[in-house]
Amino acid sequence: MTGTQRDWELVELELDDPGPGEVMVRWVASGLCHSDDHVRTGDLPARLPMVGGHEGAGIVEKVGPGATKLAVGDHIVTSFLPTCGHCRWCATGKSALCDVGAVLTEGCLPDGSFRFHRNGEDIGQMCLLGSLSQYSTVSEYSCVKVDDDVPLDKAALVGCGVPTGWCSAVYAADVEPGETVMVYGIGGVGANAVQGAAAAGAANVIAVDPLANKRETAEDLGATHSAESAEEAHNIAQELTRGVGADKAIITVDLVTEQVVGAAFEAVRKGGVVVITGLADPNKLTVQLSSGVMTLYQKQLKGTLFGSGNPMADIPKLIGLYQAGKLKLDELITKTYTLDEVNQGFEDMLGGKNIRGVVIHEH
Numbered sequence: 001m002t003g004t005q006r007d008w009e010l011v012e013l014e015l016d017d018p019g020p021g022e023v024m025v026r027w028v029a030s031g032l033c034h035s036d037d038h039v040r041t042g043d044l045p046a047r048l049p050m051v052g053g054h055e056g057a058g059i060v061e062k063v064g065p066g067a068t069k070l071a072v073g074d075h076i077v078t079s080f081l082p083t084c085g086h087c088r089w090c091a092t093g094k095s096a097l098c099d100v101g102a103v104l105t106e107g108c109l110p111d112g113s114f115r116f117h118r119n120g121e122d123i124g125q126m127c128l129l130g131s132l133s134q135y136s137t138v139s140e141y142s143c144v145k146v147d148d149d150v151p152l153d154k155a156a157l158v159g160c161g162v163p164t165g166w167c168s169a170v171y172a173a174d175v176e177p178g179e180t181v182m183v184y185g186i187g188g189v190g191a192n193a194v195q196g197a198a199a200a201g202a203a204n205v206i207a208v209d210p211l212a213n214k215r216e217t218a219e220d221l222g223a224t225h226s227a228e229s230a231e232e233a234h235n236i237a238q239e240l241t242r243g244v245g246a247d248k249a250i251i252t253v254d255l256v257t258e259q260v261v262g263a264a265f266e267a268v269r270k271g272g273v274v275v276i277t278g279l280a281d282p283n284k285l286t287v288q289l290s291s292g293v294m295t296l297y298q299k300q301l302k303g304t305l306f307g308s309g310n311p312m313a314d315i316p317k318l319i320g321l322y323q324a325g326k327l328k329l330d331e332l333i334t335k336t337y338t339l340d341e342v343n344q345g346f347e348d349m350l351g352g353k354n355i356r357g358v359v360i361h362e363h
């Protein structure tokens with residue numbers, strides 16, 4: 001991506017060897033998440049040019065000096081959030097907020113320098129990764145080793161969409177057995193909020209999406225009800241709870257608006273929680289709510305990164321749930337693409353055709 005509102009381009013870049021605490025990865029697969037498109041539209045302001053892709057899995061090709069966690073040939077899933085392990089946030093179990101994340105929109109590695117170059121110009125890496133490239137040099141802070149028999153094309157999704165959605169339900173919303181949960185927006189993130197809510201024991205999971213294919217998939221993944229609009233979902237929640245309202249609402253739409261936040265806030269009960277996982281331009285105001293209602297009904301509104309999970313703990317946990325047959329990954333992949341079909345892949349995402357599209361790299 002060389003500038004906003006442009007297509008993704010396939011170009012040859014120079015790639016540096018891994019430095020201290022870094023590895024070179026040969027990417028196997030990269031999921032197409034909406035956040036890359038937010039960089040393209042400018043809704044997520046970032047330094048450009050940047051190599052896209054932040055939902056990847058691959059194999060370690062080279063190991064830099066002092067990299068101790070990984071060896072050549074290791075299979076890895078990369079977290080879209082780096083975690084250093086010893087900043088204040090990492091040390092207190094809030095590693096989605098790791099201070100190294102400060103370089104995310106710059107696209108450099110944790111030491112502030114760049115590994116991709118073109119004609120003397122530094123090129124960034126989306127979320128320190130750039131998995132829409134055949135190779136990248138990445139920080140060990142971004143890598144989670146997985147067993148060699150984990151299929152990397154499926155595991156790639158556990159780099160962003162799966163943990164973000166699942167953890168949004170399990171941690172950020174703290175869904176409890178018997179609760180009624182609304183999930184607004186069934187893409188790669190929302191589909192996993194549905195799986196997370198079901199896994200946490202929700203009695204009712206109401207999936208909201210204007211698209212019929214999304215609602216069908218949500219029901220296959222554990223949603224008990226689905227609705228075409230927030231209004232229809234509100235009525236279902238009222239009926240299911242005898243007028244009390246939903247316990248939790250999770251917003252995973254592609255672009256968060258005042259309307260969807262307002263609808264979720266209205267749908268939750270006294271003491272209910274609304275979680276905002278979807279993104280919107282940070283320079284725009286997208287929440288307008290009555291603080292009086294918030295106070296008098298003790299409703300809560302919170303934002304979340306990575307569903308407030310911890311990548312180094314939750315990525316292996318989710319892979320384990322997949323291996324145990326308790327988390328669906330294969331069913332999330334609607335279509336695969338080659339790297340030169342990447343613009344088609346994003347177009348299909350924007351057209352609502354995919355739960356997830358995945359680029360499979362050819363080497």
Ligand SMILES: NC(=O)c1ccc[n+]([C@@H]2O[C@H](COP(=O)([O-])OP(=O)(O)OC[C@H]3O[C@@H](n4cnc5c(N)ncnc54)[C@H](O)[C@@H]3O)[C@@H](O)[C@H]2O)c1
Pocket residue numbers: 032033034035036038160161164184185186187188189190208209210211214230252253254255256260276277278279280304305306307349350352354355
């Ligand atoms: N907080 C985080 O850590 C984090 C991590 C990853 C992605 N994200 C963000 O999460 C959002 C979702 O990403 P995705 O890849 O799943 O997107 P996606 O495009 O695959 O899916 C979005 C879905 O929302 C639906 N939708 C749009 N408006 C709606 C509305 N008003 N009501 C109900 N449904 C609606 C669309 O039909 C679509 O199915 C994006 O904003 C992405 O940037 C956040």
Ligand SMILES: [Zn+2]
Pocket residue numbers: 033034035036054055080160161
């Ligand atoms: Zn993502």
Ligand SMILES: [Zn+2]
Pocket residue numbers: 083084085086087088089090091095097098099100
């Ligand atoms: Zn940290």
